[in-house]
Amino acid sequence: MRRDRAIEDVSTAIGKKRGGTKAARVVPALTIVAHPNADRVGERALLDALAPGKELELSRNAPDFTRPGAVLGAGLGDPFVSRKPIRLAPTESGGIVLRAGDAGTDVVVGARVRGSVEIEAADIDAGVPITLADRVVLLLHRIELDVEDGPVALGMIGQSAGIRRVRSMLERVADLPVPVLIRGETGTGKELVARALHERSPRRQKPFVSVNLGAIPRELAAAELFGTEKGAFTGATSDRSGFFRAAQGGTLFLDEVGEAPPEVQVMLLRVLEAGEFYPVGGRTPHSTDVRLVAATDANLEEHIREGRFKAPLLHRLAGYELRLPPLRERREDLGILLHHFAREELQSIGEAHKLAPKDPYAEPWMPATLAARLVRFSWPGNIRQLRNVARQLVIGSRGQARLLVDPRLDAELEERAPAPAPGGSAPSAREAASAPRRKPSDVHEEELTAALQEHAWDLKAAADKLGIPRSSMYDLIERCPSIRTAGDLRAEEIERSHREHAGDLDRMAAALKVSRRALQRRVKEMGLG
Template identity: 65%
Template sequence: MSRPGARDPHVPLATADVSTAADPKPRGQRPFARLVPALTIVSHTHATRIGERLLLHGLLAGREVTLSRNSPDFTRPGEPLGLPLGDPFMSRKPLLFAPAGEGIRLIPADGGRCTCAGEPLDRGREFGPEELARGIPLEFTGRVVLLLHLTALPEMDAPTSLGMVGESTSLRLIRRDIGRVADLDVPVLIRGETGTGKELVAQALHARSRRGGRFVSVNLGAIPKELAAAELFGSVRGAFTGAQRDRDGFFRAAEGGTLFLDEVGEASPEVQVMLLRVLETGELYPVGASTPVKTDVRLVAATDANLEAQISEGRFRAPLLHRLAGYEIHLPPLRERREDIGPLFLHFARQELEALGEAHHLTPSDPYAEPWLPAALAVRLLLHPWPGNIRQLRNVARQLVIGSRGQPCLELDPRLARELMLPVAPPSPVRAPEPEPTPEPTARRKSTEVGEPELLAALRAHGWDVKKAAQHLGIARSSIYDLIERSPSIRLAGDLGVEELIRCFHACQGDLDEMAKRLEVSKRALNRRVKELGLVPKHS
């Protein structure tokens, strides 16, 4: 069940803001002016073309945009010249992308084979703003995969790659944040899930800073808590058993440079107090010393923990968070920057192919050859939730390349298929046109007369069918959404997170009826969410 348009957080396509496609903005961030619909290549006969894109500017002006094998040209971001898709199996007859309110309608060409997550689009389909924000995989003739998504127009003074692969809006915002704060002696806190590349951002900050010293990386979660203070701040002879000489810590090792503290949420109370003193005074006390030592270190910290929750539980000091977060940079999870998945996968796979001497697979001489990255596998990569983020994607790329050694195309073995978890749904039968909706009867009650217990009982009794529940309650169908909005204990299918959906799918073995019962949402809307993830549900 999806919420009505009034609840949709996305703004009209022609004036879409970057905040519709990214996590909450870091402090001080100015959003891009607008988002533009785009198509990015994820699978192609020439795998080196992965990452090229086409900006659909015409849709913002209310015009249709056509696409065929011969036009228009796809270009790599930052390069002026490009090429059409040119796949010999694609139709010469153009398909259409047309504006449709806040979304986009795709109208396939006659005879062209286009699917979305395994579902044929023979009759076309309209994609709403939520789907566009997530990114929509489109597969053509079983060979070419394009991702339909939203992207921000590039800024003329935007920083270059900084060693980071990808051109998503969120990644460009990160590069801009790095450019703004790198040359300032301000502590930086990098936040994001595990595997999102926090150390890479810290290295980019150091490389663009004015400091000529070393970059020292420390994972606080890997240091025994009883040794952490001595490891960080150093110690003097006799400070503890085994301290037979004075010892410099990581702060002294990073003198004049940058100290990167990963998993800062794991810092012990003792270390937190000592870090706070360093940030406030620029002085540290080696363990066992009575005289402070001046230090000149740029501190960059990172965490995947909820530090605010730790503060409320008394496990982290609020003043330390305020000091560490002189400037915050938020790294979005990979599943929220799907347009970067293809280029990142190509980057990691190319490294492995070059080591094996098989880089020629990326540029076959035969245009009729099967794509090195099969279309079905490309769609799986796009739809996988990537709980391990970029680190997990790198590992998958390595396993695929090594496991397919000597083969012209990547092959997905059963074990890795289970890890990716997302089998592509088989083509659905062509549905008959839905009958015209019958006029809604006049409401017999005011929605204000319906309490949350009565609303919940009606939804449960009618399998979360909004229309039937509204008729049962005697209120207008449009009013029931307002009631749901005001009821904190009631969720809709659109509110479910990816991880929760996948866990429930496997726990219920794909049984939609059981999933709808457990999650207490509409079976019809749940079926749509499940298919968007590429999962194959069981229908009763």
């Protein structure tokens, strides 16, 4: 790897604007998540005209929904959505009151709306699905305008502020010979970003080599990366090239870099500092010209505190750092991503025509109830999980007029879905008795366990008690090995409890210490009645 101190120093300032950073303008918006004509998915209507004392109308014909970057738009156009408007008005606290007419479109915001419902600011920040006429699903959320965007690269689909920032940052650093560290949860597309960096760099004609350090036995990692010389160990009868030589002149992507053994960390640090390495068993250094891109979903700072990762290596790897947003933070991209993956699967089986039916009165291929559930789902596996769910839905519904959900997937979607925002004519979408909002990281295991026990393992009630979003409950539970969900139970455990309690779900849930609702789905899936 070539050493260029000047470029390394400049890289840390990439993305800063002279005169300070301009704050992005944030406005509420409606984005189409599901529509009988899938080509409309991803179009949005900005609600920037919402102001105290003013109302906006939502109907079949207004407002215009426009694809980002386009000039012309159109109303929803679905014949089952009434011309009689639904009215949206802002509240003083930053929320929105939705008023549905008695004889107009059926509206669902978690539950069927009778009269009006107030959607609070915190719910809008997280994204609230609104179903119209059981056919169209809109996401009410906030959009950051004036966020710089880069070109769509290698399938990086989406228009959320988070993904636009990633594209912009990628474009700025791609042609510079600095190491890049990509951070993000599992399944967020770190290798996709690494490939995009390579394809937009001067090294695009040279090799791109991808290595998952978590998949290589620790005792073999150094030999795999740096190669070996004859006689280095028993069985080494000849010299062997490693991944660094294979990537010469190009890009080497090291995924799960937090899993690198200590000796490999030392060797990587030498590569980054001196542009050379020693093969295992070798005494002569080899120079290398490789652009290093690393990725991790681990907290490397915590690893450093625990002595498992070297601080100088982190500083070298992060010549420039990219953070990929999890899918739950970019819900406005969910609809277009889902339909993109579904289209790929439908084309492979010759059923792509389902996404744009010729008859406007035909029943939608994507049921609105399913689309709303997918939007509310927390997606712990992010883009990778979404692709797998799309494939399972399409193949499992092959030859059918509509998507069908098998019992296993149905239970999975319920287990990880936050509770829907309440509808109806209540004055607020939250209970007044809810605890003050707080950070999930402030909740300790004992407090979490006590809240679950107090509320009979009802995750929504426990989350309200603790003052955190329900979606955060699963992350907390995963960090507490003493706490389980219904999905963690073995089939024999459930069968034994079913016999002992004569099928009484309340007693079973209390004994197994899991959510009754989720347990009910497992029982149904297993055919226990």
